[in-house]
Amino acid sequence: MDEKVWKVSTSPHLADRESIPKIMWLVALSLAPAGIGAVYFFGAHAAWVIFWAVAAAVGTEAAIQKLMRKPVTVYDGSAFVTGLLLAYNLPAEAPFWLPIIGSAFAIGLGKQVFGGLGYNPMNPALLGRAFLLASWPTHMTIFRTPPRGGTISGIDVETGATPLNLLKQAHDVLHQAKVAPGEVPAQKIADAMTHIGKLYESYGNLFWGRVGGCLGETSVFLLLLGAAFLFYKRYIDLRIPVGYIGTVAVLTWMFGGSEGLFTGNPLFHVLAGGLILGAFFMATDMVTSPVTPRGKWIFGIGCGVITVIIRLIGGYPEGVSYSILLMNLTVPLLDRYTKPAIFGARKR
Amino acid sequence: MALRILTRRGFRGGVHPPENKELTAEKPIEILPPPPVVVIPVQQHIGAPGQPIVQAGDRVRVGDRLTEPGGYVSVPVHASISGIVKAIEPRPHPLGTTALSIVIEGDGQDEWSDTVVDDEAWDQLPAEEIRERIRMAGLAGMGGAAFPTHVKLSPPPNKPIDTFILNGAECEPYLTADHRLMLEYPEEIVRGMKIILRVLRPAKAFIAIEDNKMDAVRAMRQAVQREGLSCEVVALPVKYPQGAEKQLIKALTGREVPRGGLPMDVGCLVHNVGTARAIYQAVAKRRPVIDRVVTVTGRGVVEPKNLLVRIGTPFSFVLEHCGGIRDGAARVLMGGPMMGIAQFTLDVPVVKGTSGIVVLNQEEVDRRQMAVCIRCARCIDACPMGLMPTTLYHLVKAKRFEGAQDYGVLDCIECGSCAYVCPAGLPLVHAMKWGKMEVSRKLRAAG
Ligand code: SF4
Ligand code: SF4
Numbered sequence: 001m002d003e004k005v006w007k008v009s010t011s012p013h014l015a016d017r018e019s020i021p022k023i024m025w026l027v028a029l030s031l032a033p034a035g036i037g038a039v040y041f042f043g044a045h046a047a048w049v050i051f052w053a054v055a056a057a058v059g060t061e062a063a064i065q066k067l068m069r070k071p072v073t074v075y076d077g078s079a080f081v082t083g084l085l086l087a088y089n090l091p092a093e094a095p096f097w098l099p100i101i102g103s104a105f106a107i108g109l110g111k112q113v114f115g116g117l118g119y120n121p122m123n124p125a126l127l128g129r130a131f132l133l134a135s136w137p138t139h140m141t142i143f144r145t146p147p148r149g150g151t152i153s154g155i156d157v158e159t160g161a162t163p164l165n166l167l168k169q170a171h172d173v174l175h176q177a178k179v180a181p182g183e184v185p186a187q188k189i190a191d192a193m194t195h196i197g198k199l200y201e202s203y204g205n206l207f208w209g210r211v212g213g214c215l216g217e218t219s220v221f222l223l224l225l226g227a228a229f230l231f232y233k234r235y236i237d238l239r240i241p242v243g244y245i246g247t248v249a250v251l252t253w254m255f256g257g258s259e260g261l262f263t264g265n266p267l268f269h270v271l272a273g274g275l276i277l278g279a280f281f282m283a284t285d286m287v288t289s290p291v292t293p294r295g296k297w298i299f300g301i302g303c304g305v306i307t308v309i310i311r312l313i314g315g316y317p318e319g320v321s322y323s324i325l326l327m328n329l330t331v332p333l334l335d336r337y338t339k340p341a342i343f344g345a346r347k348r
Numbered sequence: 349m350a351l352r353i354l355t356r357r358g359f360r361g362g363v364h365p366p367e368n369k370e371l372t373a374e375k376p377i378e379i380l381p382p383p384p385v386v387v388i389p390v391q392q393h394i395g396a397p398g399q400p401i402v403q404a405g406d407r408v409r410v411g412d413r414l415t416e417p418g419g420y421v422s423v424p425v426h427a428s429i430s431g432i433v434k435a436i437e438p439r440p441h442p443l444g445t446t447a448l449s450i451v452i453e454g455d456g457q458d459e460w461s462d463t464v465v466d467d468e469a470w471d472q473l474p475a476e477e478i479r480e481r482i483r484m485a486g487l488a489g490m491g492g493a494a495f496p497t498h499v500k501l502s503p504p505p506n507k508p509i510d511t512f513i514l515n516g517a518e519c520e521p522y523l524t525a526d527h528r529l530m531l532e533y534p535e536e537i538v539r540g541m542k543i544i545l546r547v548l549r550p551a552k553a554f555i556a557i558e559d560n561k562m563d564a565v566r567a568m569r570q571a572v573q574r575e576g577l578s579c580e581v582v583a584l585p586v587k588y589p590q591g592a593e594k595q596l597i598k599a600l601t602g603r604e605v606p607r608g609g610l611p612m613d614v615g616c617l618v619h620n621v622g623t624a625r626a627i628y629q630a631v632a633k634r635r636p637v638i639d640r641v642v643t644v645t646g647r648g649v650v651e652p653k654n655l656l657v658r659i660g661t662p663f664s665f666v667l668e669h670c671g672g673i674r675d676g677a678a679r680v681l682m683g684g685p686m687m688g689i690a691q692f693t694l695d696v697p698v699v700k701g702t703s704g705i706v707v708l709n710q711e712e713v714d715r716r717q718m719a720v721c722i723r724c725a726r727c728i729d730a731c732p733m734g735l736m737p738t739t740l741y742h743l744v745k746a747k748r749f750e751g752a753q754d755y756g757v758l759d760c761i762e763c764g765s766c767a768y769v770c771p772a773g774l775p776l777v778h779a780m781k782w783g784k785m786e787v788s789r790k791l792r793a794a795g
Contacts, residue, residue, distance in 0.1 A: 004693075008691070010777050011688055011764050012687070012777065013685040014366075015767070015773065016768060018726070023724070118720040287722055291738060335736075343598075344594070344605050344609065
């Protein structure tokens, strides 16, 4: 008779090969093309911003976990990803302390106060960015470095020159001309019209990334490369980005034009600014997005609606970060009211 | 009778664990010699246990009945070797408990009871006689669930069965017992099915097999033709848990068994291929369930095999016959790795529901560190029942059982798909089982 006492455990006794570190490090890998692109387009300073953001995120996480005598889990890659995403949301010429403060805030107050990975209600990187934007607005919105191989959006303007910014300025001029006819000089109106025209022709620059903006958000091509990889690995659910980008396209087409309904330029709005980065890499953050299929659709569409409202009506040209943060807050509700149908609950 | 590669709708969710069936798929069923001692638990089915009708000291022959069924939803057990009843006492049961068992010490004669006789007129018997023979042969589903077969074959008149499905999916990784049965005894299975159809008279009949066993599909199709049976042999795309009753019905007919309901609520009945063969043996040979085919496999076994094993044979005896256990073996399971039950001792007996003995080694077994839920929703995508395992896990952990009930914990079929895909390595099925237990207890207390 065999006297050995065997170890028991609940079924199942097999598991697939996924793990949290594997997922996180592969997400970091999927962000690599855009980071390398940023260094190419904006120069070595972009690399320093990325470095400081990542180092501060990982360092803060380790320090807090040590202090609280919790197991240090920085090897799981999640703090690394948060640092990376925060850096991608900063201008390339940001002073070194900006990413450091941003990452420390993101990890400390965006994640660890809630209990760490899995418990944070909002995307930590976006919280960090929102904090920086509120505290040092000028540092956050000046994009002085022109991208390599091109002028900013094909228009020579000195500061504040992201494509969305330029569009907003031009639209403001046109709006002004409409409400107070005669007060805006004809030359200014003509300039605004040319700007809009030029912007709308800059698809190529927008797609490859030869435009001003936050360092990791500009190259649609490189971002889509990473997103395709994540989709192939099933780490992102396409419902969120498709709902998000689709909504932005439809709404900007309907309301984004200066000539009336259905005269907007949806493609420009999709390619410009942080929408691609936000829709594929930040709205899809597992911890802070809904878990149910229908919830994901609503979440994506909600992000799109808020983004368009901010871009077209609000005083701020971008709107991706705030819309995702706002929608993060609706997640518990969305999860609760979009439960999937239990097998056999429907009539046959 | 056409062979059809399925392009039907299938069912939602599910996973694709590595099959590892090649360890034993090519190995013909070997007959394991009767062991010197068998331990036969009086309860090997879902329902009331039977009452022993033998005493210590009695001599029994193979096939002699040992218990009187304890009610309608109850079946007897039989002696699986000839010899002397040594004791009737509690012994470890592979379901993880101790259970009243009849211990028989063999006399090496292997003398069979004279009640085991061929019946030439087996295909002309009335339905009542068929059910009675099946019941007294001790039949309980051989697929693992072990529900008394005669009860399933007696649908109430207001729930007519229009579709019968013979389940040869065998979707559990590693197991090949049903596969081998279909290759080696297709006639007996088809005859068992004939008997079932004679009792139920459904309009339509299927034999469902996953398409990783095309040789079995061909064998069954030929047998169906030879026996002149009208039924469709269907090859289903491989996906776990294809062989779960509700998922199988959905994949074949598009019908969803309602929550808390039974297959007969949608006019369906499912039996496993092993049960069909046992039905044939019970009715045509008057032979009770005294043995079954067991896949002994896993990388912790020296020589994996498909074995015909007498009920009551200790796991240790079976494993010895397969060359023993390798160094580095980590888990001994009754059943497959997705739903099987881990055993702490090898002193448990093979019972009617033992489809496999799987010994996993350190590399095969799930060794992940438990982390926290990152809300990746993989468990929700994998759940074939449309549940939210992550939410249920949190509710059960917080002992909010009413919440768990609202979220449908009772609908969980414990298939393990959720825990299989969870990157955080959370014990989701453990939580489901606990939640189901607590909720059922509360429901019972509330009457
Ligand atoms: S919750 Fe239950 S039914 Fe759903 S996947 Fe998990 S074990 Fe299977
Ligand atoms: S699979 Fe695991 S980590 Fe992912 S949501 Fe479900 S319970 Fe959480």
